[in-house]
Amino acid sequence: MSQFWSNIVHDLTPYIPGEQPKTNNLVKLNTNENPYPPSPKAIKAIQGATDEALRLYPDPNSDILKQSITDYYHLENNQVFVGNGSDEVLAHTFQALLKHDKPLLFPDISYSFYPVYCGLYGLDYKTIPLNASFEIGVDDYHQDNGGIIFPNPNAPTGIGLPLESIENLLQQNPSSVVVVDEAYIDFGGTSAVPLINTYPNLLVVQTISKSRSLAGLRVGFAMGHPDLIQGLVRVKDSFNSYPLDRLATLGAAAAMGDKAYFTDICNRVINTRAKLTLQLEALGFEVLPSQANFVFIQHPKHRAENLAQALRDNNIIVRHFKAPRIDNYLRITVGTETECEQLIQALNTIIIKA
Amino acid sequence: MSQFWSNIVHDLTPYIPGEQPKTNNLVKLNTNENPYPPSPKAIKAIQGATDEALRLYPDPNSDILKQSITDYYHLENNQVFVGNGSDEVLAHTFQALLKHDKPLLFPDISYSFYPVYCGLYGLDYKTIPLNASFEIGVDDYHQDNGGIIFPNPNAPTGIGLPLESIENLLQQNPSSVVVVDEAYIDFGGTSAVPLINTYPNLLVVQTISKSRSLAGLRVGFAMGHPDLIQGLVRVKDSFNSYPLDRLATLGAAAAMGDKAYFTDICNRVINTRAKLTLQLEALGFEVLPSQANFVFIQHPKHRAENLAQALRDNNIIVRHFKAPRIDNYLRITVGTETECEQLIQALNTIIIKA
Numbered sequence: 001m002s003q004f005w006s007n008i009v010h011d012l013t014p015y016i017p018g019e020q021p022k023t024n025n026l027v028k029l030n031t032n033e034n035p036y037p038p039s040p041k042a043i044k045a046i047q048g049a050t051d052e053a054l055r056l057y058p059d060p061n062s063d064i065l066k067q068s069i070t071d072y073y074h075l076e077n078n079q080v081f082v083g084n085g086s087d088e089v090l091a092h093t094f095q096a097l098l099k100h101d102k103p104l105l106f107p108d109i110s111y112s113f114y115p116v117y118c119g120l121y122g123l124d125y126k127t128i129p130l131n132a133s134f135e136i137g138v139d140d141y142h143q144d145n146g147g148i149i150f151p152n153p154n155a156p157t158g159i160g161l162p163l164e165s166i167e168n169l170l171q172q173n174p175s176s177v178v179v180v181d182e183a184y185i186d187f188g189g190t191s192a193v194p195l196i197n198t199y200p201n202l203l204v205v206q207t208i209s210k211s212r213s214l215a216g217l218r219v220g221f222a223m224g225h226p227d228l229i230q231g232l233v234r235v236k237d238s239f240n241s242y243p244l245d246r247l248a249t250l251g252a253a254a255a256m257g258d259k260a261y262f263t264d265i266c267n268r269v270i271n272t273r274a275k276l277t278l279q280l281e282a283l284g285f286e287v288l289p290s291q292a293n294f295v296f297i298q299h300p301k302h303r304a305e306n307l308a309q310a311l312r313d314n315n316i317i318v319r320h321f322k323a324p325r326i327d328n329y330l331r332i333t334v335g336t337e338t339e340c341e342q343l344i345q346a347l348n349t350i351i352i353k354a
Numbered sequence: 355m356s357q358f359w360s361n362i363v364h365d366l367t368p369y370i371p372g373e374q375p376k377t378n379n380l381v382k383l384n385t386n387e388n389p390y391p392p393s394p395k396a397i398k399a400i401q402g403a404t405d406e407a408l409r410l411y412p413d414p415n416s417d418i419l420k421q422s423i424t425d426y427y428h429l430e431n432n433q434v435f436v437g438n439g440s441d442e443v444l445a446h447t448f449q450a451l452l453k454h455d456k457p458l459l460f461p462d463i464s465y466s467f468y469p470v471y472c473g474l475y476g477l478d479y480k481t482i483p484l485n486a487s488f489e490i491g492v493d494d495y496h497q498d499n500g501g502i503i504f505p506n507p508n509a510p511t512g513i514g515l516p517l518e519s520i521e522n523l524l525q526q527n528p529s530s531v532v533v534v535d536e537a538y539i540d541f542g543g544t545s546a547v548p549l550i551n552t553y554p555n556l557l558v559v560q561t562i563s564k565s566r567s568l569a570g571l572r573v574g575f576a577m578g579h580p581d582l583i584q585g586l587v588r589v590k591d592s593f594n595s596y597p598l599d600r601l602a603t604l605g606a607a608a609a610m611g612d613k614a615y616f617t618d619i620c621n622r623v624i625n626t627r628a629k630l631t632l633q634l635e636a637l638g639f640e641v642l643p644s645q646a647n648f649v650f651i652q653h654p655k656h657r658a659e660n661l662a663q664a665l666r667d668n669n670i671i672v673r674h675f676k677a678p679r680i681d682n683y684l685r686i687t688v689g690t691e692t693e694c695e696q697l698i699q700a701l702n703t704i705i706i707k708a
Contacts, residue, residue, distance in 0.1 A: 002581035004531045004555060005588075006453035014591030020411055028410075037406030046404045046601070052391030054570035054605075056382075057374050057563070084438050087594040099360035120592040177358045201358060209411070216408035216600040227356035234359075237368030238474040240441040246570040247400070247601050251408075 008120070015116045018319050027316040027342050029333040032184070032294050034213035036265040036336075038255060042214060045254035046247045058246045065249045068256035069221055073193050078226040081233060084243040086183055086207035086220025087113065089232070092239070093149075093203060093222065095121045096231040097177045100146030107136055109326055111155050111181065130154075134288060136161050138169040149179040153189050156321065156331040158290030160189040170199040177228065179203045184292035186211035186266050187273070193223055200225040210293055211266050212255040219244065219252040269293050273334045279344045283351055294333045296326075302354060304328045307347070314346040362474070369470045372673050381670040381696050383687040386538070386648050388567035390619040390690075392609060396568060399608035400601045412600045419603045422610035423575055427547050432580040435587060436606075438597040440537055440561035440574025441467065443586070446593070447503075447557060447576065449475045450585040451531045454500030461490055463680055465509050465535065484508075488642060490515050492523040503533040507543050510675060510685040512644030514543040524553040531582065533557045538646035540565035540620050541627070547577055554579040564647055565620055566609040573598065573606040623647050627688045633698045637705060648687045650680075656708060658682045661701070668700040 001010065018031035037043075066080045083089040094117040098104050106114050108127040118125045128140045134157045141148055148169065153160040170178055180192045182204055196202050203224035209215035222232060236243060244252075255262070277287045277295060285297045298304060308320040308330055319331040334340065355364065372385035391397075420434045437443040448471040452458050460468050462481040472479045482494045488511045495502055502523065507514040524532055534546045536558055546558050557578035563569035576586060590597065598606075609616070631641045631649060639651045652658060662674040662684055673685040688694065 002585060003529070004451055004582055005585045006450055008453070009450050009585045009588050012588050012592050014588050015595060016591075017411075017414055017595040020413055022413070031411055033411065034409050036409070038408050043404055043406075043408075047401065050397055050400045050404065052397075054392050054397075055388050055390065055567040057371075057385055057387065057569045058572070059374055059376070060371055085594055085596060087596070091593045096360055096363050097358055099362070116592045120589070175357070213409040215411040218412070218596055218599040228358055231356060231359045231363045234363050234366050234368050235474070237370075238366050238470045239445045240439055241369060241371040242439060242441070242569075242572055245572040245599070245602055248599055 008122070012119050013116065015113045019317060021317065025315060027335065027339050029335050029339065029343065030317040030319045032210060032292070032333045033215050034210055034265060034269070034293065035334070035339060036213055036268065038213040038251075039258040039261040041258045041261070042212075042251045042255040046251040049246055049250045054246060058242050058244060058249055060241045062244045062249045065219070065244065065253045065256070068253040069223070072256050072259070073223065075223060078229055079196065079223055081222040081229045081236070082244060083220050083236065085209065085218040086181070086205050088243060089205055089220040089222050090181065091117055091120070092232050092235045093179055093205065094118065094123060096235040097203065097228060098147035098149065098179070099123050102144050102146035104147045104149065105141055105145045106149045107154065109134060109154070109157060109323070111151050112321070112323070114149060130157070134159055136165070138165045138172070141169055142172045145173065145176050147177045147179070148173060149181060151181040151183060152192070153184050153291040155184065155292065156294070156319070156326070156329070157288050157296050158184070158292040158294055159288055160291035163190045163192060163195070166192050167195060170195065170202055174201060177201050177203060179205060181205045183207050183210055186262070187293045188270055188291035196224050200227065203228050208252050208255055212252070212262060213265060214251065214255055217248045217251050219248050269334050272337055272340055276334060276340045276344070283344070283347055294331050296329050296331050298329045299351070302351065304330045307350065310350040311343070311346055316343055316346055362476070366473050367470065369467045373671060375671070379669060381689065381693050383689050383693065383697065384671040384673045386564060386646070386687045387569050388564055388619060388623070388647065389688070389693060390567055390622065392567040393612040393615040395612045395615070396566075396605045396609040400605040403600055403604045408600060412596050412598060412603055414595045416598045416603045419573070419598065419607045419610070422607040423577070426610050426613070427577065429577060432583055433550065433577055435576040435583045435590070436598060437574050437590065439563065439572040440535070440559050442597060443559055443574040443576050444535065445471055445474070446586050446589045447533055447559065448472065448477060450589040451557065451582060452501035452503065452533070453477050456498050456500035458501045458503065459495050459499045460503045461508065463488060463508070463511060463677070465505050466675070466677070468503060484511070488513055490519070492519045492526070495523055496526045499527065499530050501531045501533070502527060503535060505535040505537060506546070507538050507645040509538065509646070510648070510673070510680070510683070511642050511650050512538070512646040512648055513642055514645035517544045517546060517549070520546050521549060524549065524556055528555060531555050531557060533559060535559045537561050537564055540616070541647045542624055542645035550578050554581065557582050562606050562609055566606070566616060567619060568605065568609055571602045571605050573602050623688050626691055626694055630688060630694045630698070637698070637701055648685050650683050650685050652683045653705070656705065658684045661704065664704040665697070665700055670697055670700055
């Protein structure tokens with residue numbers, strides 16, 4: 001507390017990200033990073049740009065990166081916005097497109113940064129409970145609102161929403177911006193990007209942190225009608241002219257361009273997830289059906305908090321959220337085959353011992 | 355205009371950065387980049403980190419970078435905040451520390467992003483005229499205010515404010531946060547950093563874009579009392595957990611650590627500025643006394659706008675601001691000796707022809 005803080009700072013409840021340990025001796029399954037390296041083409045692009053041109057400002061519009069996204073999704077330049085990680089893109093979205101007189105709606109179990117953004121920008125919001133199976137019911141959103149946002153697949157459940165449901169939601173809410181946060185879409189979900197030409201109220205947000213294995217580079221993007229993109233650009237240009245540095249811009253563009261590598265590592269994660277799911281079920285876990293690069297699990301006989309601690313004692317870190325309805329669940333990132341084997345072995349020992 | 359925009363988006367007047375041309379055949383003296391390459395140690399640090407660890411999130415606190423700053427300025431970790439360019443650091447500062455009931459004060463001629471931030475966060479502000487010599491008069495700020503901000507040296511004038519004047523200002527305004535924006539301090543000014551241990555209301559903002567020649571990497575930082583830093587951290591952690599990527603963090607840290615190289619390139623810029631000033635004066639220009647890596651000049655017989663266009667026709671770009679009191683001035687970055695020779699030759703021809 002300080003007399004020098006603005007009122008808003010006193011009232012904030014900042015987001016707490018998953019632990020980023022500074023040692024390398026841990027099996028790190030807590031923050032949904034991709035277990036495979038980034039595309040060699042991304043590495044090469046960064047190496048090629050690490051030169052004296054770093055003395056110059058980057059392109060404030062990151063057009064090379066936008067081009068790689070429009071190529072991938074067959075869009076126009078004015079349908080794409082890029083930012084310093086999808087968290088920055090989301091922050092601008094809350095301020096530019098979701099702050100209206102009526103409350104923003106999002107699921108009660110969802111990305112825990114959403115209420116934080118509401119605090120930062122003074123948005124009124126209302127959470128809509130997932131059903132008993134932790135699924136989003138789109139009809140529950142058929143009520144007065146100033147906007148709707150949800151991850152698809154949802155986090156931390158991993159459960160996906162079919163495209164028909166998203167289309168229903170868009171049709172039911174033509175006066176509201178509907179933001180689909182597709183951080184995990186490439187691991188088995190169906191992207192809503194093809195709908196942006198039909199629905200001017202749809203914004204789709206993605207990131208290169210997960211499926212492109214570049215969490216260390218901080219690049220996210222949004223796709224939607226040019227009017228929505230222009231709203232984001234106006235906020236960005238009133239906040240930071242150059243949010244993406246030269247290396248991130250070029251590395252991300254190269255990663256977007258390497259479709260073969262991307263498809264391969266996504267498939268590997270999907271295959272490992274299927275195997276891991278069976279192994280966890282064999283140990284007695286309930287595993288929610290995941291379309292993401294993580295699984296959300298609970299055990300009928302073991303408290304999640306205790307399991308997380310026991311895994312940590314075995315140098316394996318996973319994520320446990322102390323939140324209503326999900327405090328007996330663990331969110332575990334799908335690692336390499338080897339890492340998942342280590343996890344299963346550790347859980348096996350822990351469960352037998354207990 | 356769009357029905358989907360929040361009210362604030364409709365009212366914004368975004369900042370317009372200087373042109374970043376996509377061709378290399380121009381003498382680029384328009385955005386105050388350093389004409390010399392970044393430290394070889396920074397390049398090496400980035401190269402060393404361009405590997406598969408990019409799949410992992412960076413340290414959300416960028417402690418390695420903070421360490422390099424605390425080493426350089428002999429501070430504690432909790433006196434330093436880092437962000438994605440000093441523009442992001444300033445944005446958080448406006449929201450966290452400068453938004454109060456009373457108006458923010460800044461010079462009428464100053465960094466033109468300040469009123470944009472006020473628009474973005476709904477701050478009331480009042481501009482204080484520089485005197486006839488374009489100097490800041492600190493006694494003019496002795497009035498009710500919710501905060502004070504100014505660049506030192508000032509932009510785009512290049513004129514520095516002595517440390518005694520800053521100390522007077524701090525003593526006259528003990529209940530206000532005073533932000534000294536030192537983007538250009540290393541080219542001849544005296545930093546206010548040593549005062550932060552004495553004045554809990556002082557925040558000093560710096561960048562690696564200019565004196566460390568890394569505009570392409572997007573890293574800025576703020577230094578002040580731990581309470582001020584904590585206010586910035588609370589906003590940052592409510593906006594983007596990981597604003598600095600792995601490469602920017604390590605490259606910036608290495609640049610901060612290479613004091614010998616830094617001192618050398620700063621001195622080269624200072625020496626070129628002295629020579630350039632004499633040459634411009636010989637051509638009849640009035641050159642304001644600059645402590646920055648640019649000069650702010652006007653000619654009694656030639657309109658700045660025309661000169662800027664004529665230089666552009668000679669493939670030299672400089673900055674002209676269409677703003678009250680300064681619309682007959684040009685801001686010209688101090689380039690290499692060769693670039694400045696090209697500038698002088700071009701101006702010589704233009705002035706003789708006219």
